[in-house]
Structures are given as C-alpha cells and as structure tokens.
Amino acid sequence: QSAPGKPEIMRCRSPEKETFTCWWKPGSDGGLPTNYTLNYYKEGEELINECPDYKTAGPNSCYFNKKHTSLWTIYNITVKATNRMGSSISDPHYVDVTYIVQPDPPMNVIPAVGIQDGKPYLLVKWSPPPLADVRSGWLTLIYELRLKTEGEEWETFLVGQQTQYKIFSLNPGNKYIVQIHCKPDHHGAWSEWSQEKYIQLPSDFRMKDL
Amino acid sequence: QSAPGKPEIMRCRSPEKETFTCWWKPGSDGGLPTNYTLNYYKEGEELINECPDYKTAGPNSCYFNKKHTSLWTIYNITVKATNRMGSSISDPHYVDVTYIVQPDPPMNVIPAVGIQDGKPYLLVKWSPPPLADVRSGWLTLIYELRLKTEGEEWETFLVGQQTQYKIFSLNPGNKYIVQIHCKPDHHGAWSEWSQEKYIQLPSDFRMKDL
Amino acid sequence: LPICPSGSVNCQVSLGELFDRAVKLSHYIHFLSSEMFNEFDERYAQGRGFITKAVNGCHTASLTTPEDKEQAQQIHHEDLLNLVLGVLRSWNDPLLHLVTEVQRIKEAPNTILWKAAEIEEQNKRLLEGMEKIVGRVQPGDTGNEVYSRWSGLPSLQLADEDSRLFAFYNLLHCLRRDSHKIDNYLKLLKCRLIHDSNC
Numbered sequence: 344q345s346a347p348g349k350p351e352i353m354r355c356r357s358p359e360k361e362t363f364t365c366w367w368k369p370g371s372d373g374g375l376p377t378n379y380t381l382n383y384y385k386e387g388e389e390l391i392n393e394c395p396d397y398k399t400a401g402p403n404s405c406y407f408n409k410k411h412t413s414l415w416t417i418y419n420i421t422v423k424a425t426n427r428m429g430s431s432i433s434d435p436h437y438v439d440v441t442y443i444v445q446p447d448p449p450m451n452v453i454p455a456v457g458i459q460d461g462k463p464y465l466l467v468k469w470s471p472p473p474l475a476d477v478r479s480g481w482l483t484l485i486y487e488l489r490l491k492t493e494g495e496e497w498e499t500f501l502v503g504q505q506t507q508y509k510i511f512s513l514n515p516g517n518k519y520i521v522q523i524h525c526k527p528d529h530h531g532a533w534s535e536w537s538q539e540k541y542i543q544l545p546s547d548f549r550m551k552d553l
Numbered sequence: 554q555s556a557p558g559k560p561e562i563m564r565c566r567s568p569e570k571e572t573f574t575c576w577w578k579p580g581s582d583g584g585l586p587t588n589y590t591l592n593y594y595k596e597g598e599e600l601i602n603e604c605p606d607y608k609t610a611g612p613n614s615c616y617f618n619k620k621h622t623s624l625w626t627i628y629n630i631t632v633k634a635t636n637r638m639g640s641s642i643s644d645p646h647y648v649d650v651t652y653i654v655q656p657d658p659p660m661n662v663i664p665a666v667g668i669q670d671g672k673p674y675l676l677v678k679w680s681p682p683p684l685a686d687v688r689s690g691w692l693t694l695i696y697e698l699r700l701k702t703e704g705e706e707w708e709t710f711l712v713g714q715q716t717q718y719k720i721f722s723l724n725p726g727n728k729y730i731v732q733i734h735c736k737p738d739h740h741g742a743w744s745e746w747s748q749e750k751y752i753q754l755p756s757d758f759r760m761k762d763l
Numbered sequence: 764l765p766i767c768p769s770g771s772v773n774c775q776v777s778l779g780e781l782f783d784r785a786v787k788l789s790h791y792i793h794f795l796s797s798e799m800f801n802e803f804d805e806r807y808a809q810g811r812g813f814i815t816k817a818v819n820g821c822h823t824a825s826l827t828t829p830e831d832k833e834q835a836q837q838i839h840h841e842d843l844l845n846l847v848l849g850v851l852r853s854w855n856d857p858l859l860h861l862v863t864e865v866q867r868i869k870e871a872p873n874t875i876l877w878k879a880a881e882i883e884e885q886n887k888r889l890l891e892g893m894e895k896i897v898g899r900v901q902p903g904d905t906g907n908e909v910y911s912r913w914s915g916l917p918s919l920q921l922a923d924e925d926s927r928l929f930a931f932y933n934l935l936h937c938l939r940r941d942s943h944k945i946d947n948y949l950k951l952l953k954c955r956l957i958h959d960s961n962c
Binding site: 386387409413414415416417419437439441480481 | 774775776780781784787788790791794884888891892895
Binding site: 460480502503509510 | 702705710711718719721722724725727
C-alpha cells in the first residue's frame with residue numbers, strides 16, 4: 344500500500360464556447376480507496392475554487408456550466424488524488440475556453456447529383472451543429488468535406504464557411520461516401536466527422552436522367 | 554393655376570456613415586414657379602433647421618455634410634413646396650443615418666488561378682470602396698462574391714469581412730465571371746455589384762502550368 | 764492550448780484576444796437586439812405610429828456618447844472605454860426586468876423570449892470582459908461607476924395596452940441603438956489600440 348500516483352489532466356473541451364468539461368486519468372491508487380478533487384484558479388485571482396460539478400460529464404470529469412465559464416481568463420487547473428497514505432497533485436493544466444472549442448458534427452448532410460455544361464457534379468448540402476448562434480458570427484464555423492469510393496483513399500476539400508459544395512471531375516457509375524466536419528474559424532479543434540452518406544452516380548449521363 | 558401638390562421624400566442614403574443625402578419628388582407645380590425648402594429637426598431638439606446644402610447632390614436633393622450628420626439620432630424631415638397660390642408640405646420622413654448606409658461597390662477586383670494539393674482554385678482579391686473608412690473601425694463592411702460561367706446561373710458566396718476569397722469547386726477549362734458587392738456589417742443596403750471581371754481556367758492542370 | 768511559460772504564475776489572455784472576444788460578443792448582442800426589435804415591431808407596433816413618439820430619448824441619454832466619427836476619434840480611449848462600461852451597466856437592470864415582463868405580453872413568441880434571456884446573459888458576460896479590459900488598460904483605476912438609472916419598470920406594467928406596448932417598443936428601440944453604439948465603439952477601440960488604427 345502507498346500514496347496514490349500522480350493523476351494527469353487529459354483533455355478539456357467546450358462544445359459551444361459557453362460551457363466546458365475537463366477529464367483526467369487517475370494514477371495508481373496505491374492499493375487503497377482514493378478520491379480525487381479538481382481545483383482551479385483564474386488568472387490574476389488568488390481564490391482557489393473546487394470543481395462545481397463532478398457528475399454531469401461522467402467519471403473522472405469536471406463540468407463547468409455557463410455560470411462557471413469565463414471567456415476572459417485563463418484557468419489554472421490541477422487534480423489531487425488522496426488516500427489514507429497521502430496524496431499527489433497533477434501538473435497544472437492551463438485552459439483558455441476559446442482555444443478548446445470543439446463543435447459537434449454538422450447535421451442533415453444531403454448529397455445530390457447535378458449537371459453543368461453537360462458535366463456531372465455532386466452537390467452536397469448540410470446544416471451546422473445545433474449549438475450557439477452561428478448566423479451572427481458569435482461562433483463562426485468552417486467546414487471540410489471528404490469523399491471516397493469504397494476501398495479508396497479519402498479526398499478532402501476545405502470548404503470554408505459555406506454549407507454547400509459542388510464537386511466536379513467525378514467518375515460516372517461510382518458509388519461515393521461523403522462526410523463533413525467543422526471547426527471554429529480561428530482557435531479550437533475539428534469536430535468528429537458526420538455520419539457517412541452514400542450516393543450512386545448514374546453510369547452514363549443524359550439530361551433525362553436528372 | 555393653383556397651390557403646388559404635395560412633394561414626397563423618396564430616399565435618403567449615406568455612402569460611408571459620415572454624410573447623407575435625401576431626395577424628393579416634387580408634386581404638381583400648379584402651373585406656377587414653385588420653390589422647395591427642406592426642414593428638419595433632430596430627436597430631443599426643438600430647433601427647426603433648414604437644409605444646409607441644396608446644390609452638391611443635384612436637383613431636388615439635400616446634402617448633409619459631416620458637420621450636419623449625427624448617428625443614433627432620429628431626423629424628422631419634411632419638404633415644403635411654395636408658389637404664389639400657396640404651399641404644401643410632404644409627410645414627415647424619419648431617418649436614423651445608422652440604417653441608410655449603402656456603400657459604393659468594392660474596387661480593384663483581381664481574380665487569379667492557384668493550385669493547392671493538385672487542385673485548381675480561384676483566388677479573388679479586392680479593396681473596399683475608397684470613401685468607406687474601414688481602417689479606423691468606424692465602418693465594418695462584409696462582402697459577397699458571385700461567380701458564373703457564361704449563360705449559367707450566378708452562384709453567391711458570403712465572404713464576411715475578408716477582402717480575398719478562395720473558390721475550389723470549379724470546372725477546369727471554363728471561363729468564369731466574378732463580381733463583388735459589400736454592405737455594412739449590421740444595417741444598411743448592399744452596394745451595387747463591382748464591374749464584371751473575367752478569368753479563364755486552363756483545361757488540364759499540371760504544376761508547370763502555373 | 765495557450766502556452767504558459769513553465770513556472771509562470773500569471774499567464775494571461777492578451778489584450779488583443781480580449782478585444783477580439785469583446786467585439787464578437789458585442790456584434791452578437793446587437794444582432795440579437797436588432798432581430799428582437801424587428802420581430803416586436805412587426806408583430807405589435809404596425810400602424811401605431813410608435814416611431815413618432817420614440818423620439819423622447821432613452822434612459823442612457825444622460826451619458827454623452829460620440830455621435831459621429833470625428834467625436835469618436837477625438838475622445839480619449841480611456842473615456843470611451845468607461846462610456847462603454849457605463850452604457851453596459853445601465854442595461855443590467857432593464858434587461859433583467861425585460862426577461863420577466865416580456866413573458867406577460869400577449870402571445871409573445873418564443874423567439875422573443877429566448878432572445879431577451881440570451882441578451883441579458885451575454886450583456887453580463889460582455890460587462891465582465893469590459894471590466895477585465897479596462898483593468899488591463901487602466902491598471903489600478905477603479906473608475907467611477909458611471910451609469911444611468913432606469914425607471915421604466917412601471918411603464919412596462921401599465922394597464923392600457925397601447926401605452927404598455929409603446930413602453931416595450933421604446934425600450935427595444937433604445938436597446939437596439941445602444942447595443943449598436945457599443946459594438947461600433949468597441950470596433951473602433953480595437954482598431955485604435957490593437958491595430959494602430961490600421962484595421
């Protein structure tokens with residue numbers, strides 16, 4: 344039996360710049376019942392606060408709701424493991440909420456076939472994830488689209504802020520798989536890819552096909 | 554011969570949120586020489602003022618230079634037509650300069666072809682209309698770009714505040730027409746579209762082409 | 764992740780980033796305020812001639828704010844920052860009451876209710892940010908808590924429907940106007956202080 348090993352703060356994420364969650368990985372528990380407390384202080388403040396909510400985001404996590412989430416400051420976060428033999432504290436983890444925004448994936452991805460100057464193209468449309476207002480620029484999202492035929496490599500297209508995209512130079516008769524993901528325009532991380540969507544291009548193109 | 558008909562204030566416009574002009578349409582002149590005076594008072598003020606400048610913006614107009622232009626305040630404007638037989642006054646026209654800004658079109662629109670990961674893209678650059686003071690932050694403009702090949706429908710892209718834009722989903726070998734217009738970030742109207750600019754995409758792309 | 768020099772105690776959000784976030788937030792608040800005003804105007808104010816009566820000013824009229832580019836550029840940035848703070852503070856109380864009183868309007872659509880609550884919350888968040896910015900630009904200066912008191916609650920609760928609706932119209936008209944001023948001044952200040960007036 345021994346004091347617990349050092350926990351490690353693995354990741355913090357905000358889905359919409361309004362709340363955020365941090366997760367940690369416990370160290371060894373020294374063979375004893377061990378409990379964990381997450382403490383944080385904000386830049387320029389002396390006050391040490393404890394995690395407001397250990398439950399909402401599941402085990403080994405701390406959820407900061409709107410009231411506890413500030414955009415204007417850097418959080419200095421540590422996790423302390425304690426058992427009967429002693430305790431140990433993680434390295435500090437610095438969080439600036441604007442940098443940890445990872446949105447949910449885009450929704451309603453709809454691929455359709457079109458024709459322009461007699462050439463077939465794929466028009467894919469989608470909508471942003473249902474989170475903070477994207478229309479007003481409060482949270483500006485950019486998108487990437489990826490496309491492949493079964494068994495091939497993905498081909499990725501940087502789309503920018505549009506929520507639709509046309510892809511030319513395709514092979515008639517192929518069955519394509521399409522996915523979209525998104526990210527805040529400046530800081531933050533790409534969302535997961537949206538659900539795979541399939542579209543079959545007709546083999547030969549005549550106007551009447553469409 | 555009779556008293557003049559009622560004039561009508563048709564439109565007021567500010568090109569850069571620093572000055573503005575109003576135009577009116579005369580009513581019947583009753584067959585007699587008729588003159589027009591524009592009067593206004595500002596919200597919270599008793600003082601009735603007369604149009605400071607009937608000349609600069611041409612006939613049946615009143616030009617308010619910087620000294621006479623205030624934002625976030627409502628102007629109550631009327632036009633009075635007078636001839637020997639009498640006079641008649643227009644309905645009042647309420648104006649807050651914040652909401653009547655319509656900029657001039659963007660300038661120096663330059664389309665160019667680029668290549669990224671072996672894919673052709675169109676990079677369009679432009680500059681804001683010269684009258685608009687975007688440098689100081691007094692006026693913030695957003696832009697829209699539209700693109701088409703001869704005989705096709707326009708495709709419009711909301712660009713936001715940047716003054717350049719990359720378009721990927723293109724058809725090699727096509728000749729494209731590009732135009733840009735702009736508008737204040739919140740209120741006001743879109744400018745006219747800029748002059749049409751043409752760009753020919755090479756049909757097949759090899760690195761050495763560029 | 765923001766790179767904090769190891770061992771450094773005071774790793775902080777830069778002034779430029781603070782302004783970026785404040786401008787994005789002020790833009791969002793004004794966007795919501797405009798939409799709320801337009802929605803209310805369309806649904807409750809058509810044909811009532813409220814605009815002619817709305818010219819008796821807003822509760823923040825006592826705060827002398829710049830009304831053209833020249834005035835805005837001549838005012839010292841510390842005074843303009845404090846003015847922005849003053850206008851924001853002046854809206855805390857009315858926004859708090861607006862959220863409850865709007866629910867009493869006949870068939871008030873959810874979109875108006877949601878916006879009133881969202882604006883109230885984001886206004887507090889912007890106030891927090893502005894206090895941080897002022898603290899950074901004028902360290903040590905606690906600043907005089909200038910703000911304009913609002914006494915419009917009774918008019919939002921009047922029995923006569925026309926008068927009550929006009930009181931809402933005037934409040935939303937003033938919110939649209941003041942939130943646009945704040946957004947405009949912050950964009951100006953950001954260009955001046957962060958980009959040397961060369962945005």
